[in-house]
Each structure stands twice: as structure tokens, then as C-alpha cells.
Amino acid sequence: MTAGRxxxxxxxxxxxxxxxxxxxxxxxxxxxxxxxxxxxxLEIMALMDEATGPxxxxxxxxxxxxxxxxxxxxxTDTFARLRQAGFDFxxxxxxxxxxxxxxx
Amino acid sequence: MNSPLPIVAxxxxxxxxxxxxxxxxxxxxxxxxxxxCSVSSGKPMPAEAATAEILGIIHQLHELGVMSLTIAGGEPxxxxxxxxxxxxxxxxxxxxxxxxxxxxxxTAEVVxxxxxxxxxLAINVSVDGSTPVRFDYMRHGRRRTPQAQDELFGSVLxxxxxxxxxxxxxxxxxxxSKANRDDLLPTYRLVRAMGARRLIAIKxxxxxxxxxxxxEMEFDFATWADYLVELTGLKAAGSIPGLSLSLPSxxxxxxxxxxxxxxxxxxARVWRYSAPxxxxxxxxxxxxxxxxxxxxxxxxxxxxxxxxxxxxxxxAARCGNMRESVLEDIWNDSQVLQDLRGMTLADLPxxxxxxxxxxxxxxxxxxxxxxxxxxxxxxxxxxxxxxxAGS
Numbered sequence: 001m002t003a004g005r006x007x008x009x010x011x012x013x014x015x016x017x018x019x020x021x022x023x024x025x026x027x028x029x030x031x032x033x034x035x036x037x038x039x040x041x042l043e044i045m046a047l048m049d050e051a052t053g054p055x056x057x058x059x060x061x062x063x064x065x066x067x068x069x070x071x072x073x074x075x076t077d078t079f080a081r082l083r084q085a086g087f088d089f090x091x092x093x094x095x096x097x098x099x100x101x102x103x104x
Numbered sequence: 105m106n107s108p109l110p111i112v113a114x115x116x117x118x119x120x121x122x123x124x125x126x127x128x129x130x131x132x133x134x135x136x137x138x139x140x141c142s143v144s145s146g147k148p149m150p151a152e153a154a155t156a157e158i159l160g161i162i163h164q165l166h167e168l169g170v171m172s173l174t175i176a177g178g179e180p181x182x183x184x185x186x187x188x189x190x191x192x193x194x195x196x197x198x199x200x201x202x203x204x205x206x207x208x209x210x211t212a213e214v215v216x217x218x219x220x221x222x223x224x225l226a227i228n229v230s231v232d233g234s235t236p237v238r239f240d241y242m243r244h245g246r247r248r249t250p251q252a253q254d255e256l257f258g259s260v261l262x263x264x265x266x267x268x269x270x271x272x273x274x275x276x277x278x279x280x281s282k283a284n285r286d287d288l289l290p291t292y293r294l295v296r297a298m299g300a301r302r303l304i305a306i307k308x309x310x311x312x313x314x315x316x317x318x319x320e321m322e323f324d325f326a327t328w329a330d331y332l333v334e335l336t337g338l339k340a341a342g343s344i345p346g347l348s349l350s351l352p353s354x355x356x357x358x359x360x361x362x363x364x365x366x367x368x369x370x371x372a373r374v375w376r377y378s379a380p381x382x383x384x385x386x387x388x389x390x391x392x393x394x395x396x397x398x399x400x401x402x403x404x405x406x407x408x409x410x411x412x413x414x415x416x417x418x419x420a421a422r423c424g425n426m427r428e429s430v431l432e433d434i435w436n437d438s439q440v441l442q443d444l445r446g447m448t449l450a451d452l453p454x455x456x457x458x459x460x461x462x463x464x465x466x467x468x469x470x471x472x473x474x475x476x477x478x479x480x481x482x483x484x485x486x487x488x489x490x491x492x493a494g495s
Contacts, residue, residue: 102348
């Protein structure tokens with residue numbers, strides 16, 4: 001994957017996952033959620049462990065400094081598995097509609 | 105279903121690779137002449153983008169990772185290529201596309217084609233009044249005959265009705281000002297009776313043509329505070345489901361309750377409101393409470409780029425032009441955008457730095473501050489605390 005370029009691919013549930021890599025990790029946009037950088041990815045990996053069992057933590061330890069293509073592969077796999085495990089992703093109100101009150 | 109994932113902020117994260125939300129104004133042409141129009145629509149801009157350029161911009165926005173695209177104007181349906189544009193945008197995966205319209209061009213044929221070819225498209229219809237006269241006050245300059253007022257209002261409601269009948273995802277926009285606040289609830293009841301489930305009241309900000317209406321339309325704080333508290337009572341009682349508020353900044357929500365010694369947390373619960381800086385994800389990316397240029401961007405019909413639509417009338421806020429540069433370079437290299445992203449409370453008036461709400465509000469609206477003070481780091485002079493401090 002070219003650093004900084006977005007790639008879109010279908011998730012297991014029919015949504016679209018979009019991932020771009022850059023120098024220090026990657027930025028992931030899934031449906032309406034953004035995760036960015038290795039720290040977020042590590043958090044996601046930890047949740048993935050909870051959701052789908054151990055294994056992700058080992059891979060996340062290898063994430064820092066790895067090639068963009070590897071970041072992409074790990075991220076895509078992570079998101080597919082998280083979605084399969086039933087996680088939902090929502091856009092923070094601060095991003096979707098800053099200063100909007102009362103949306104139901 | 106599990107709860108949404110928490111978002112953990114990191115202090116050293118880079119800027120986003122691209123904006124999350126973009127308002128794309130396809131044309132400045134509009135058949136109406138709204139007195140509050142923040143982009144002064146009416147005549148088209150010189151050298152507005154052709155169809156191929158528009159489609160190219162949309163592809164660039166998508167490739168840059170934009171998640172929410174709002175197509176606006178002017179009146180976007182005035183363009184003969186609007187269907188091709190909407191269909192292209194809606195064919196690209198992974199983002200939400202919304203179009204804002206005055207509904208006067210929504211013939212049965214137009215609505216049918218949109219419904220058939222634009223899956224997932226959301227439509228926001230502007231209805232700023234409950235009667236032909238009240239609507240005309242906001243929308244057409246107050247110099248028209250009763251017959252013309254009736255025809256215009258009827259045209260808008262017919263267009264709205266068609267979108268609802270077609271099962272489209274519809275929200276009604278109402279520009280809320282001091283001058284028409286008494287007509288919000290009658291308008292809400294009117295559109296609810298037609299079947300619209302959601303109405304968003306967008307608090308007036310004196311941008312564009314609206315600047316000249318400032319004395320008449322802009323809320324003074326005391327009037328706003330009383331009005332918000334009154335609305336909150338209705339919201340808490342469950343009397344206005346589907347009604348939401350869009351405010352320029354966080355102090356406009358919190359300060360009325362704080363100064364009246366009311367419960368801020370309860371008000372936030374009633375409205376399901378939280379300031380951007382209360383969100384760890386946003387505060388990890390921004391030092392102030394304004395999303396302009398941080399997560400938001402505006403592209404206008406000649407390709408010019410601004411941090412947010414409300415800044416598009418400020419020449420110094422221009423970030424670049426998509427005929428001269430690709431959007432990715434503008435997003436990364438624009439000094440205006442870098443300055444906005446790098447701004448912290450320490451760059452803002454001292455009153456904001458010492459304000460008890462400072463870390464929640466984050467300095468108010470940068471668009472309003474820039475318009476009123478001439479500086480992007482100036483005071484948001486509509487805030488009563490700044491006014492009292494003489495900033």
C-alpha cells in the first residue's frame with residue numbers, strides 16, 4: 001500500500017473499511033469511526049483480544065516500525081474480526097456534528 | 105451488540121490524513137435571496153467548476169478519506185448536472201452523502217430519480233417559517249406580493265412532501281434567529297404533521313449576507329439564555345422529539361445554564377450534548393473547541409478551499425484552490441489550516457484562558473471571532489464573558 005493513500009475494502013458485514021498508512025502507523029476509518037496511529041491500533045488490538053481471544057497482542061507488539069503493507073494487513077484483519085465479533089463503531093458527536101444538541 | 109469502542113487520545117498524534125467532513129458548495133447560484141445566507145448566494149461565482157471538475161473533486165475528497173460529504177450551494181439542484189454529481193458521490197463506498205436544498209426544484213421526476221439512483225443519500229430541506237409570510241421574511245427579502253409568497257411557500261412544502269413520500273432520509277433545517285424564534289415551534293409542528301421526523305434549528309451566525317442582519321437576527325445573550333432554558337424544559341418533558349440544535353460553539357450551550365445556576369450535567373443529558381473538547385478523540389487532535397480545519401473543510405464552486413463554510417467570506421481564510429493544487433497538498437501545507445490546528449487557549453484572549461468553561465468551550469467560534477474581530481485568534485465577541493471583560 002502506498003503511504004498516505006486510502007484503500008477501501010468490504011467488511012464482513014457489508015460495510016466499508018478504509019485504511020491509509022503513514023510514517024508512524026496508520027489511520028483507519030470504518031463506517032463512521034476513526035482510529036489513528038499505533039496507540040489506537042494497540043487499543044483496538046487489546047479489545048480484539050477480548051472479543052476474539054488471545055493472539056492479537058502478539059502481533060501488535062510487532063506493529064511499531066513495520067512496513068506500511070504489514071500495518072495494512074494487520075489493520076484489515078483486525079477490523080474484519082472485530083466486526084464479526086459484534087463491535088459497532090460510531091462517529092464521535094464532536095466529529096459528526098460539532099455543537100449539535102438533541103440528536104436522537 | 106457491544107458498546108461502541110472507546111477512543112483513546114494520544115498526545116503526539118499527527119494531524120488527520122484528510123478532513124472527516126467536507127461541505128462542497130457546487131454553485132453560488134440560487135433562485136432565492138435569503139437574508140441570513142452565510143455565503144451570500146444569488147448569482148453564480150465567476151468560473152464555477154464544470155461537471156468533470158466537480159466529479160474530480162468528489163473523487164479526491166473520497167480518496168482523501170472524507171467520511172461525510174455535504175453538497176450545498178447556492179441551490180445545488182439549480183445545476184443541470186446535479187443528478188450525475190449526486191449519483192457519482194453516492195456510488196462511492198464508505199461515506200455519508202447529504203444534499204441541502206430549498207426544495208423548489210424537487211419535481212416529482214427529480215425526486216423519483218434521486219430515490220432510484222442515490223442510495224443512502226440524506227436530504228436536508230430548509231424550511232424557516234410556518235406560514236408564507238414568516239417563510240418569506242427569511243427567504244425572499246420581504247418585498248414580494250402575497251401571491252408570490254404563497255407560491256414560494258407552497259413550492260417548498262410540495263418539494264418536502266415529495267421527499268417524504270418517496271421515503272428519502274429527510275431532515276428539515278431551520279435557521280434560528282432572534283427575529284424568528286417564536287416561529288420555531290409552529291414550523292416544527294407543521295413539518296412533523298407532514299411526516300418529517302427531524303428538524304435541526306441552526307443558530308444564526310452573522311456570516312455572508314447575514315452580517316448585515318446582525319442587529320435584527322443575532323441573539324443577545326439574555327434572550328438566547330431564556331430561550332434555551334425554555335426549550336430545554338420542553339425537551340426534558342418529551343414535547344419536542346426530533347428537534348435538535350446546531351450551535352456555533354460550546355459556550356452557547358453551557359453558559360445559559362451556568363449563569364442561571366442550573367444543572368449543566370442535567371441539561372447536557374436532556375440534549376445529549378457534549379462539547380467537542382469533552383471528547384477525548386477530538387481533544388487529542390485540537391487545542392481549541394472549533395473543528396474548522398481540524399476535521400472540517402469547505403470547497404466552494406470555483407475550487408477555493410476554506411476551513412469551514414462560515415469562513416468562506418473571509419479572504420484571508422482561503423487555504424488554496426483545487427485547480428492549482430490537489431486537496432491533499434492543501435490539507436497538509438496550508439498555513440491557515442496549520443495555524444488553526446496549532447492554536448491553543450494560550451493563543452486566545454486572556455478571558456478565555458482563565459474562564460471556568462475555557463477547557464470545555466475552547467474559545468468559542470473561530471468563524472465568528474474572525475468575522476467580528478478580523479483575526480482568527482480574536483475574541484468570539486458574542487460571548488457575554490468576553491463582552492464584559494471588554495475583549
